[in-house]
Amino acid sequence: MHFQPMSKRPTDTETFDLGAFLPYQLAVLSERVSRGFSAIYGARFGINRAEWRVLAHLASARGPLSVREVHARVSMDKSKVSRAATRLEELGLIEKRRNDRDRRLVALSLTEAGAGLVAEMTPVANAYETKVLSHLGEDAETFRKLVNRLLEELE
Numbered sequence: 001m002h003f004q005p006m007s008k009r010p011t012d013t014e015t016f017d018l019g020a021f022l023p024y025q026l027a028v029l030s031e032r033v034s035r036g037f038s039a040i041y042g043a044r045f046g047i048n049r050a051e052w053r054v055l056a057h058l059a060s061a062r063g064p065l066s067v068r069e070v071h072a073r074v075s076m077d078k079s080k081v082s083r084a085a086t087r088l089e090e091l092g093l094i095e096k097r098r099n100d101r102d103r104r105l106v107a108l109s110l111t112e113a114g115a116g117l118v119a120e121m122t123p124v125a126n127a128y129e130t131k132v133l134s135h136l137g138e139d140a141e142t143f144r145k146l147v148n149r150l151l152e153e154l155e
Contacts, residue, residue: 037128041121047091050076050084052121055110058094059118064107093117 018024038049047055053074058065067085071078085108088094093114099105110118133140 050080051088054084055118058110064109067106
């Protein structure tokens, strides 16, 4: 009996194209968009990405949030949120208040200066978003709807 050698079948890792893998593409895209925006607000307002996210979430919450709540909303390590909150407090942009019943709990809220900074940053953020979406042309609204759907479905 004569055996023909089996042709070598590619392994999953040999056929896997990381550049075409959607989770990787989304991570790269997110990093590029975030880096582009952080360069703008970093230069103009002197804050970093974590600080921007804390400010933005406090502004959208319309009231005090705990470090734990901010951490859950911004998808950052609690230590990064805590460091950002400490720096923002030093800059006079947020206020920390300890809970009278549980001293471990801290509520964060915008100061008047913090709210003013967010108000100044908002048009800059909107302009950057418009610039990014302009690359999609007439597909921009469809893209937004699909991103929102994924965010809801993958929660």
